[in-house]
Amino acid sequence: MPVSSDILPLQKTSDPATAAEVVDLVQQARAATTPLYPIGGGTSLHFGLRAKTPGWGVTLSKLNRVVDFPARDMTITVEAGITLAELAQTLAAEGQRLPVDVPAADKATVGGVIATNWNGPRRYGQGSLRDFVIGIEAVDGTGLLFHGGGRVVKNVAGYDFCKLLTGSLGTLGIITQVTFKVRPIPERSAWLACSLSSPKQAEAMLAALQQSAVVPAAVELLAGPVWQSQSALDELKLDPRGYALLVLLEGTAAEVLWMKDHLRREWRDAGVVNPLMEDGCAAPWLQIIEFSADLDSPITVQASVKPSGVLPFIEVCRQRDPNCSVLAHAGNGTVFVRFATFPDKGLGQLLLGDLQPAASAQQGHVVILNAPPGAEATNQSYWGGEAPLALMTAVKRRFDPLNLLNRGRFVY
Amino acid sequence: MTTIVPPTTQTLTRLADELRRAIGSENVLTARSDLLVYECDGFVIEKNSPDVVVFPRSTADVVKVVQCCNRADVPFVPRGAGTSLAGGCLPIGGGVMIVLTRLKNILEINYRDRYAVVEPGVVNVHLTNALKGSGYHYAPDPSSQGACTIGGNVATNSGGPHTLKYGVTVNHVLGIEAVLADGSVVQLGGPAEDPLGLDLVGAMVGSEGTLGIVTKVWVKLTRNPQGWRTMLAIFESCDDATQAISEIIGAGIVPAALEMMDQGILVAIEAAFGFGFPLDAQAILLIEVDGLEAGLDQQRDQIVELCKRSNAREVRLAKDEKERLKLWKCRKQAFGAIGRLSPSYCTQDGVVPRTQLPNILRKIIEIGTRYDLKIVNVFHAGDGNIHPILLFDERQPEQVERVLLASNEILEACLASGGSVTGEHGIGVEKIHFMQKMFTPDDLQAMDNLRQAFNPLGKLSPQKMLPTAGGCGMEQKHPGRRAAL
Ligand SMILES: Cc1cc2nc3c(=O)[nH]c(=O)nc-3n(C[C@H](O)[C@H](O)[C@H](O)COP(=O)(O)OP(=O)(O)OC[C@H]3O[C@@H](n4cnc5c(N)ncnc54)[C@H](O)[C@@H]3O)c2cc1C
Numbered sequence: 001m002p003v004s005s006d007i008l009p010l011q012k013t014s015d016p017a018t019a020a021e022v023v024d025l026v027q028q029a030r031a032a033t034t035p036l037y038p039i040g041g042g043t044s045l046h047f048g049l050r051a052k053t054p055g056w057g058v059t060l061s062k063l064n065r066v067v068d069f070p071a072r073d074m075t076i077t078v079e080a081g082i083t084l085a086e087l088a089q090t091l092a093a094e095g096q097r098l099p100v101d102v103p104a105a106d107k108a109t110v111g112g113v114i115a116t117n118w119n120g121p122r123r124y125g126q127g128s129l130r131d132f133v134i135g136i137e138a139v140d141g142t143g144l145l146f147h148g149g150g151r152v153v154k155n156v157a158g159y160d161f162c163k164l165l166t167g168s169l170g171t172l173g174i175i176t177q178v179t180f181k182v183r184p185i186p187e188r189s190a191w192l193a194c195s196l197s198s199p200k201q202a203e204a205m206l207a208a209l210q211q212s213a214v215v216p217a218a219v220e221l222l223a224g225p226v227w228q229s230q231s232a233l234d235e236l237k238l239d240p241r242g243y244a245l246l247v248l249l250e251g252t253a254a255e256v257l258w259m260k261d262h263l264r265r266e267w268r269d270a271g272v273v274n275p276l277m278e279d280g281c282a283a284p285w286l287q288i289i290e291f292s293a294d295l296d297s298p299i300t301v302q303a304s305v306k307p308s309g310v311l312p313f314i315e316v317c318r319q320r321d322p323n324c325s326v327l328a329h330a331g332n333g334t335v336f337v338r339f340a341t342f343p344d345k346g347l348g349q350l351l352l353g354d355l356q357p358a359a360s361a362q363q364g365h366v367v368i369l370n371a372p373p374g375a376e377a378t379n380q381s382y383w384g385g386e387a388p389l390a391l392m393t394a395v396k397r398r399f400d401p402l403n404l405l406n407r408g409r410f411v412y
Numbered sequence: 413m414t415t416i417v418p419p420t421t422q423t424l425t426r427l428a429d430e431l432r433r434a435i436g437s438e439n440v441l442t443a444r445s446d447l448l449v450y451e452c453d454g455f456v457i458e459k460n461s462p463d464v465v466v467f468p469r470s471t472a473d474v475v476k477v478v479q480c481c482n483r484a485d486v487p488f489v490p491r492g493a494g495t496s497l498a499g500g501c502l503p504i505g506g507g508v509m510i511v512l513t514r515l516k517n518i519l520e521i522n523y524r525d526r527y528a529v530v531e532p533g534v535v536n537v538h539l540t541n542a543l544k545g546s547g548y549h550y551a552p553d554p555s556s557q558g559a560c561t562i563g564g565n566v567a568t569n570s571g572g573p574h575t576l577k578y579g580v581t582v583n584h585v586l587g588i589e590a591v592l593a594d595g596s597v598v599q600l601g602g603p604a605e606d607p608l609g610l611d612l613v614g615a616m617v618g619s620e621g622t623l624g625i626v627t628k629v630w631v632k633l634t635r636n637p638q639g640w641r642t643m644l645a646i647f648e649s650c651d652d653a654t655q656a657i658s659e660i661i662g663a664g665i666v667p668a669a670l671e672m673m674d675q676g677i678l679v680a681i682e683a684a685f686g687f688g689f690p691l692d693a694q695a696i697l698l699i700e701v702d703g704l705e706a707g708l709d710q711q712r713d714q715i716v717e718l719c720k721r722s723n724a725r726e727v728r729l730a731k732d733e734k735e736r737l738k739l740w741k742c743r744k745q746a747f748g749a750i751g752r753l754s755p756s757y758c759t760q761d762g763v764v765p766r767t768q769l770p771n772i773l774r775k776i777i778e779i780g781t782r783y784d785l786k787i788v789n790v791f792h793a794g795d796g797n798i799h800p801i802l803l804f805d806e807r808q809p810e811q812v813e814r815v816l817l818a819s820n821e822i823l824e825a826c827l828a829s830g831g832s833v834t835g836e837h838g839i840g841v842e843k844i845h846f847m848q849k850m851f852t853p854d855d856l857q858a859m860d861n862l863r864q865a866f867n868p869l870g871k872l873s874p875q876k877m878l879p880t881a882g883g884c885g886m887e888q889k890h891p892g893r894r895a896a897l
């Protein structure tokens with residue numbers, strides 16, 4: 001897959017077919033003190049600070065095998081370059097799935113998803129990506145091929161490299177192999193949606209869901225023009241200033257039926273008259289999964305705040321840009337905002353002046369998912385928020401003393 | 413690599429004085445007789461006394477203690493309730509033991525955002541009790557929950573019967589405040605998910621006190637399920653019982669808990685609690701499903717059917733909440749009941765892929781016969797996490813030797829079937845020699861690299877978990893350890 005030079009300054013790209021070949025490559029890069037840029041499906045290479053130093057690309061596309069799939073143990077071991085779509089297909093043949101929703105699943109790879117710690121709507125009911133990674137193999141910046149975890153679902157031997165590498169943006173090691181624990185595919189799914197006129201009403205509905213006997217698979221809060229033009233939501237007649245609340249239900253037929261009925265009654269008592277109810281999880285769920293991956297908007301950010309901070313944070317964004325579109329995995333406190341216009345006062349002012357204070361007021365932080373080339377962000381504005389950077393840097397130095405892996409792209 | 417040079421008496425006297433001044437003499441123990449209590453934890457095969465025991469009352473106290481230790485160049489090791497079964501609290505090379513049980517406040521409970529903030533010395537069950545009636549609970553429920561601390565749970569990444577469905581400690585920790593080996597304080601994560609930058613929370617959980625001293629924990633709260641169905645399936649053979657486990661997991665059912673007890677342990681539990689277990693049964697499974705009422709009967713029927721197909725003699729249902737709680741009491745206090753069977757016991761902890769359970773249990777029986785040891789089993793079957801309990805008499809060195817050899821063989825068999833040598837108790841000192849069997853030298857190098865980033869001088873919890881972390885001179889001297897090699 002060719003990578004454009006405005007995304008990564010690549011002098012050449014290699015495609016190792018085995019972990020040993022990855023080790024060789026790192027050794028060569030070390031000898032040449034040339035940075036390495038791991039590449040999965042290339043769907044989110046723009047994520048992270050812009051790479052400045054020319055280096056070599058390492059494409060994992062040839063490391064794409066299923067290594068072991070003992071279906072009755074509900075675990076699977078795969079190489080890091082396999083796409084999420086292929087993984088899903090393999091698992092589905094046995095009625096199983098990795099319940100992590102990823103945009104562009106036909107391109108995104110296991111290694112890339114783990115490196116970026118991608119999580120979608122089902123995180124609320126199923127847990128996050130890191131909960132499913134039980135074994136990992138990677139090559140660090142010195143060429144050391146190392147493993148953590150194993151192939152069993154419970155294991156506390158040694159340090160948990162599965163967690164350490166999830167979300168490390170390929171800066172501690174090039175991931176070559178992964179073992180997941182997986183789940184059965186539920187028998188049924190269905191969803192309910194309603195429109196809400198004010199942030200106050202939206203917060204009341206979210207808080208009530210916390211107390212409900214219903215156990216949703218996902219709790220999504222939507223706002224803005226993108227959703228007003230989404231035909232699957234037409235019936236909601238979304239108010240430009242209002243919100244839509246969507247709740248995904250999964251389980252056995254009896255469970256889903258009960259939850260649908262129960263939630264509809266709870267919503268009616270709360271004054272919601274005509275909720276939208278549909279079986280399955282087609283539109284708009286596919287759009288929800290793809291929302292953050294859209295590159296049309298001039299700026300897309302992701303905030304992680306405590307769940308009760310979701311609405312206050314969104315309100316700050318809407319004050320800045322009344323035409324922004326919002327998607328929140330509201331039960332988890334994850335908010336994506338696609339701004340409609342580039343801010344007059346620049347990116348730095350938007351982040352440092354408005355968004356980061358709004359997120360830290362809710363004990364969270366904001367990162368940029370996408371911004372136009374040229375809108376250079378500093379390390380501080382890009383990775384807004386408090387983090388023990390000295391300790392993280394100490395870890396990075398031990399795994400990659402020459403700073404070869406994704407140099408200058410992450411927090412350190 | 414650090415070698416631990418025992419501190420001189422003079423150094424220790426000065427250090428003890430300094431510690432008394434720093435955190436108050438009522439929080440410092442140095443009398444020989446007081447220290448004896450701290451010479452081992454739940455792993456009794458190796459003992460060594462610390463030189464000083466301290467009881468900090470705040471994060472600031474912990475910082476002061478660590479600074480004093482560093483100035484005196486003396487090793488230090490954190491301890492919670494001391495229920496570790498792997499010798500995680502053994503003070504190798506003596507030094508200062510930092511006992512966190514006086515840091516025992518629940519600082520915040522936030523239901524809207526589903527988290528609680530606790531100090532490390534909070535006993536696991538105290539948090540559960542504090543949440544009673546709220547509709548929420550803290551999911552990790554180790555069998556030792558009446559005694560063990562949340563700090564200890566974080567350090568060992570504890571599991572429990574219900575972690576089959578809900579996940580182990582690491583899946584329920586949002587943030588950690590810790591004092592690092594150099595005395596600095598860091599906060600990793602917090603109430604919001606996805607901490608910025610590296611997931612050092614994930615790295616710290618399960619690090620057995622070698623990366624930092626946990627002084628505060630943000631834990632997730634879990635909604636209580638609407639209902640339960642609790643079953644007791646009775647089998648004529650262990651093979652049939654393990655077959656049933658494989659069938660249930662393979663059918664895509666995720667029970668809340670799936671525990672197995674064999675006849676040896678049933679006898680002890682029955683003598684202790686008089687529940688009415690059939691003493692002639694070879695194995696029973698304690699199976700619980702939870703969730704929405706609307707789905708429970710269906711799951712229960714499916715499980716009953718699968719058990720019957722695997723030749724269960726009978727499947728009983730807990731008829732009410734009282735009976736259910738009694739069943740769980742029997743399971744959770746099973747270890748306590750073992751005292752009836754033998755003066756000492758060694759609880760092993762290994763993991764196999766779930767489909768390998770029939771093979772590993774057969775192997776355990778074979779090993780027990782060969783070493784002429786009684787081995788009973790009570791374990792987290794749904795996770796493939798076995799806990800063979802080897803019965804012996806600690807006063808007979810020759811028996812100790814046999815226990816160690818048999819334990820080794822059992823763990824080797826777990827590794828041979830693609831498993832792990834510890835599912836929840838940790839490596840500690842007990843299994844340090846297994847690290848080289850489970851991991852390559854390069855894996856261990858990477859682990860040492862991580863430890864070096866947090867704990868470069870190796871003074872915090874020396875010679876634990878990693879065979880590379882410190883000299884191994886000690887290992888040769890101890891008869892037990894030599895036997896274990
Ligand atoms: C913050 C964020 C922004 C996102 N934005 C988009 C988006 O705009 N469009 C979209 O479709 N999806 C986006 N995603 C989701 C994305 O589809 C997946 O999360 C995943 O990152 C894509 O996998 P990939 O194989 O395409 O990775 P790539 O895009 O090829 O790589 C992503 C990052 O992971 C590193 N990496 C890749 N493979 C490995 C490996 N084997 N070992 C180590 N490091 C590796 C790369 O160096 C790079 O920094 C985003 C995710 C996140 C977390």
Ligand SMILES: Cc1cc2nc3c(=O)[nH]c(=O)nc-3n(C[C@H](O)[C@H](O)[C@H](O)COP(=O)(O)OP(=O)(O)OC[C@H]3O[C@@H](n4cnc5c(N)ncnc54)[C@H](O)[C@@H]3O)c2cc1C
Nearest residue numbers: 492493494495496500555561563564567570571621626836
């Ligand atoms: C009868 C019995 C049943 C058990 N059942 C289970 C079970 O079902 N599941 C399970 O997982 N375990 C079980 N265990 C093992 C044990 O209870 C757990 O490992 C528990 O988490 C230890 O907690 P503790 O407070 O006793 O820690 P300790 O034993 O005091 O310490 C354990 C380790 O953690 C470190 N440590 C303690 N506190 C801190 C801190 N604040 N910061 C950093 N490091 C620290 C210590 O240095 C040591 O390495 C059982 C033990 C017994 C005796």
